[in-house]
Amino acid sequence: SKQSNATKVLMLPWLAQGHITPFLELAKKLSTKDFHIYLCSTPIILTSIHNRISKTQSLSVELVPLHLPPTSPELPPHHHTTNGLPPHLLPTLMNAFDSASPEFSKLVQTLRPDLVIYDFLQPWAPTIASEFNIPAVEFVTTGAAVVSFFSFLAFKKPDVELPFPELQPLLGSFRNAQPNRPVDDGGGGKQTPMLECMKKSSKMILFNTFRELEGKYLDYLPISIEKKIVPIGPLVHETDHEENKDSAIMQWLGTKDELSTVFVSFGSESFLSKEEREEIAHGLELSGVNFIWVVRLLVGERTEVEEALPVGFLERIGQRGLVVDSWAPQAQILAHSSTCGFVSHCGWNSILESLKFGVPIIAMPMKHDQPISGKVVEDVGVGVEVKRDENRKLNRENIAQVIRKVVKDESGVRVRSKARELSEIIRMKGEKAIHGLVQEFVQLCNQGKTI
């Protein structure tokens, strides 16, 4: 059968939307190149992605459930991703995932893959693989800039200077944002899981990025990380014209003029404060531009979305704007010809999706890696950041002004053409990165067999 000749790859993404999507897209690509993929995640997550592979029956992607052991009663039942999870429960989810490692070990033993591909927070995955003499490669789903900062902090090579001194101020905020839970490194020292994951990767680390976007950061990485750095991006949510075509959102967008509407979304796990929500609402109103705004409320603070917005906001904007509760088909919206800009928190997938469709970015980074990704967006010239004041507060006039600049003013011409240029580059690259990766994997797995 196809399966018995194919190289078998077991993939284990972290439990967040922004990680599962690139892993799934990589799985789909590899499966067309004579790899048999086992994509391992919790049953709840697998159910949510099932229809994204079932349409293409020929794909050799098998979904393999990993059951999280019962955890502390704190974690709401069925909460298997960070989506909508209050931030204080993140450590609980991390612990639950970690304690599934014995089950992962059993899966490795049963499936006997030729290769394991794992994410950034689970150093036990490559450890288990090595117990079975199986190579394990890390796939970093964020950009290279973020990791170059992280590794600069973490590996602390005294003789290496940060190559981009202008970005030095970001180091402080990034240091505070890392999931920084120390673990024992076996030699009496403490390591973060992120660092352990990088160290344990067999020979190389994969990144969801590409040279034209992050060349200088990619070149910096090997100085601190002694692995081959393999950019395989952009791997983004593949859209399909038929999908969601009849949804109210796509119908609404279809009534708008070409290049007339901005999409406003802050990803699957960022929640605005009431104050931020107000400024953004007024900013959108002042901009005069059409918009689709995905408003997400924490599970605990859930009310009607309407109540979370300024009084009379929905009446005033009328047909000019659409407020969506919780979730919208982002990739389809970005691909639509009415869309002209993306007000984004600069999650890495969001940036890559925007560039794939040539949509310039109004950057409003919130936390974690986003401030650094926001700088990359500005640096490359595909977007403009909405600056915050010294207290990190947003300002409505400022928001409106940046939106207008990016989508319509003369001063934004270069940003718009740069975004289009990158989408053309992405189109031209096609499958080249994946071809390269296949070669790397074949070598790695053969070496594994001769050791």
Ligand code: UDP
């Ligand atoms: N997403 C979506 N609809 C939404 C919000 C998010 O489809 O309303 C998708 C988006 O297309 C992207 C992912 O969820 O693929 C979010 O990943 P990203 O890295 O941008 O941000 P995160 O959620 O990790 O902060």
